[in-house]
Amino acid sequence: MSAIRIYVPCDASALAVGADETAAAIVAEAAFRGVDARVIRNGTRGMLWLEPLVEVETAAGRIAYGPVQAEDVAALFDADLVHGGAHELNQGLTEEIPYFKRQQRLSFARVGVIDPLDLDDYVAHDGYRGLDNALLLEPGAIVMAVSESGLRGRGGAAFPTGIKWKTVLDAHGASAVHDTPSEQKYIVCNADEGDSGTFSDRMLMEGDPYTLIEGMTIAGLAVGATRGYIYLRCEYPHAHRALNAAIATATARGYLGGDIRGSGKRFDLEVRLGAGAYICGEETALLESIEGKRGQIRFKPPLPAIKGLFGQPTVINNVITFASVPVIFERGAAYYKNFGMGRSRGTLPMQLAGNIKQGGLVEIAFGMSLRELLYDYGGGTISGRPIRAVQVGGPLGAYMPESTFDTPLDYEAFAAVKGMLGHGGIVVFDDTVDMAAQARYAMEFCAIESCGKCTPCRIGSTRGVEVIDRLCSGLDSPKQEALLRDLCETMTFGSLCALGGLTPYPVLSALDYFPEDFRKVPQPLQAAG
Amino acid sequence: MKARRIIPIQPEPGSALPPDERAAVRAAIAANKQRAGALLPVLHGVQDALGYVPKDAVALVAYELNLSRAEVHGVVTFYHYFREHKPGRHVVQLCRAEACQAVGAVALEAHAKRSLGVDFHGTTADGAVTLEPVYCLGNCALGPSVMVGEKLQGRVTPQRFDKLLAQARATA
Numbered sequence: 001m002s003a004i005r006i007y008v009p010c011d012a013s014a015l016a017v018g019a020d021e022t023a024a025a026i027v028a029e030a031a032f033r034g035v036d037a038r039v040i041r042n043g044t045r046g047m048l049w050l051e052p053l054v055e056v057e058t059a060a061g062r063i064a065y066g067p068v069q070a071e072d073v074a075a076l077f078d079a080d081l082v083h084g085g086a087h088e089l090n091q092g093l094t095e096e097i098p099y100f101k102r103q104q105r106l107s108f109a110r111v112g113v114i115d116p117l118d119l120d121d122y123v124a125h126d127g128y129r130g131l132d133n134a135l136l137l138e139p140g141a142i143v144m145a146v147s148e149s150g151l152r153g154r155g156g157a158a159f160p161t162g163i164k165w166k167t168v169l170d171a172h173g174a175s176a177v178h179d180t181p182s183e184q185k186y187i188v189c190n191a192d193e194g195d196s197g198t199f200s201d202r203m204l205m206e207g208d209p210y211t212l213i214e215g216m217t218i219a220g221l222a223v224g225a226t227r228g229y230i231y232l233r234c235e236y237p238h239a240h241r242a243l244n245a246a247i248a249t250a251t252a253r254g255y256l257g258g259d260i261r262g263s264g265k266r267f268d269l270e271v272r273l274g275a276g277a278y279i280c281g282e283e284t285a286l287l288e289s290i291e292g293k294r295g296q297i298r299f300k301p302p303l304p305a306i307k308g309l310f311g312q313p314t315v316i317n318n319v320i321t322f323a324s325v326p327v328i329f330e331r332g333a334a335y336y337k338n339f340g341m342g343r344s345r346g347t348l349p350m351q352l353a354g355n356i357k358q359g360g361l362v363e364i365a366f367g368m369s370l371r372e373l374l375y376d377y378g379g380g381t382i383s384g385r386p387i388r389a390v391q392v393g394g395p396l397g398a399y400m401p402e403s404t405f406d407t408p409l410d411y412e413a414f415a416a417v418k419g420m421l422g423h424g425g426i427v428v429f430d431d432t433v434d435m436a437a438q439a440r441y442a443m444e445f446c447a448i449e450s451c452g453k454c455t456p457c458r459i460g461s462t463r464g465v466e467v468i469d470r471l472c473s474g475l476d477s478p479k480q481e482a483l484l485r486d487l488c489e490t491m492t493f494g495s496l497c498a499l500g501g502l503t504p505y506p507v508l509s510a511l512d513y514f515p516e517d518f519r520k521v522p523q524p525l526q527a528a529g
Numbered sequence: 530m531k532a533r534r535i536i537p538i539q540p541e542p543g544s545a546l547p548p549d550e551r552a553a554v555r556a557a558i559a560a561n562k563q564r565a566g567a568l569l570p571v572l573h574g575v576q577d578a579l580g581y582v583p584k585d586a587v588a589l590v591a592y593e594l595n596l597s598r599a600e601v602h603g604v605v606t607f608y609h610y611f612r613e614h615k616p617g618r619h620v621v622q623l624c625r626a627e628a629c630q631a632v633g634a635v636a637l638e639a640h641a642k643r644s645l646g647v648d649f650h651g652t653t654a655d656g657a658v659t660l661e662p663v664y665c666l667g668n669c670a671l672g673p674s675v676m677v678g679e680k681l682q683g684r685v686t687p688q689r690f691d692k693l694l695a696q697a698r699a700t701a
Contacts (some may be wrong), residue, residue: 012667013670013671016671016674016681016683017683049671193665199670237679273570273573275573276608292604293604294604294607310565351669352670353670354629354672355631355632395627395664430631438627445664
């Protein structure tokens with residue numbers, strides 16, 4: 001009889017709550033009891049409140065136990081864990097858990113299922129079929145298929161991916177940079193996932209790195225780029241190790257390098273680490289950073305698609321955008337386009353974070369309401385108190401009150417209520433939150449992370465902190481509020497990039513929806529000394 | 530008689546570094562020099578080896594990469610991750626971002642500063658721990674999050690923080 005397969009995630013979030021200790025305890029307990037078990041370290045299924053989520057393969061399917069701490073392991077073996085025995089931690093078949101079952105996993109189809117670094121496991125789960133299909137197409141046809149799928153950039157700005165790729169395909173590289181041959185084009189992956197409340201890029205890179213590699217390789221074929229970079233934030237050491245190992249294996253097995261799958265086409269891939277600068281998630285700052293410079297943003301135009309990395313035509317997309325590409329070529333553009341609503345096609349991995357009972361990743365077609373996501377999936381707050389505000393789309397996203405929870409998850413619908421979907425992160429706050437403090441933090445964060453290139457962002461953010469402090473002290477409030485709104489307008493229209501331009505979103509939404517938090521009882525001035 | 534002009538002798542770049550540190554910087558340069566846009570990989574190599582980027586390494590890195598010292602200094606100081614002073618034996622990164630704020634990161638921050646007796650970027654008097662702020666560790670569903678060395682920890686309460694720190698101090 002073959003060994004019983006037991007899955008324990010190696011995702012950073014699972015490790016943060018003790019997955020390594022749990023895995024070690026299972027190995028030790030199995031050896032102690034003479035059970036022939038093989039522990040496989042998979043990615044996470046995305047039900048993070050159940051982590052460490054241990055799965056056992058049975059004839060009926062994979063049965064989940066969670067959250068399993070090392071000290072629970074002996075009791076689980078007593079309860080016949082290896083055959084899916086009953087126990088209070090038994091969650092039943094993993095894929096029947098409602099949270100998981102109701103999702104539409106396209107980009108994340110393999111995450112949590114396979115051993116992330118096992119290329120054979122990847123191929124056995126339909127991996128690299130998209131690349132094989134793309135290799136049969138002309139570059140123009142690859143770009144056309146991406147256009148037809150309706151895929152829009154998943155990093156936040158939602159720019160149509162097909163148009164971006166077409167621009168790079170048609171661009172002619174210059175030979176302005178020494179030892180860069182003319183016509184050198186680049187594929188750059190923005191893996192600088194700095195938004196608080198987002199972790200889908202990390203989950204994918206740790207749980208299924210070959211999907212990203214495959215998507216970037218297809219992009220390379222589409223535009224004629226032979227070199228790619230993944231710009232990864234240094235706060236993600238686990239993803240760094242996973243990507244480097246996957247790239248080495250893919251190169252050794254002929255999926256990367258000078259002769260991809262025997263086609264004679266070249267694509268080389270390299271990971272570059274950031275160094276703790278939020279602004280490097282902005283595409284032009286990211287390119288500067290890869291070039292070895294300060295992460296200061298560039299003026300646009302020229303667009304990176306025309307003059308990008310080292311002055312050459314460059315496709316720059318987010319991790320999830322690239323990870324959405326293989327399925328388009330595996331199942332067809334029409335299949336992908338079938339999901340979603342309006343101009344938002346396909347699926348978006350939403351991330352439930354902050355004060356939420358059932359936090360994790362939910363990949364679903366566009367169109368579901370925020371309320372459904374927060375309550376049906378998320379189960380409300382972990383503190384048990386009512387949800388007062390949610391911040392959607394990272395630190396630059398608006399704070400949304402209960403009255404907006406029926407907004408469907410759709411780029412245009414969110415824009416209509418002055419919000420943004422961004423990278424799909426949702427941070428939940430209960431009724432203990434002080435919204436004036438959150439508004440102040442938004443300005444403070446902008447001041448810390450500003451690249452310093454433009455004045456509204458560099459100076460405005462610091463002045464913003466000061467004016468919010470004065471507003472909250474109750475001195476001359478109407479005047480301070482007018483000043484804050486004026487400052488926000490200057491930042492919105494005067495900043496060069498989204499950092500300064502969008503910081504007013506969280507600030508003004510807090511002020512508009514939760515004005516009571518800013519109008520505390522005026523404090524009399526304390527006499528000095 | 531004509532006054533004698535004194536021509537200052539330029540010291541060899543990096544000669545101010547202790548020999549072991551100079552060797553580490555040279556190794557980081559050698560390993561990455563051929564890469565396009567080598568500066569960040571080189572600085573990462575230096576910080577991985579030494580825990581920081583010594584001020585005296587700037588001239589050597591600049592010389593070897595054919596950059597000005599100003600350019601290298603500008604990059605070192607731009608990025609929050611690179612530090613110019615030797616850290617404690619353990620670097621503790623505490624997440625300050627919104628998702629962690631929603632589950633008590635502000636209180637945890639106050640507790641951490643009080644119990645360690647340092648502010649952010651500070652090192653405890655015994656040289657054991659350096660406390661750094663970080664803006665998101667990607668563990669947003671299981672916050673508050675803390676990274677001790679390269680080990681990520683979730684659901685960190687003040688009590689758990691003290692326990693983790695005691696464990697870390699005991700290991701080295």
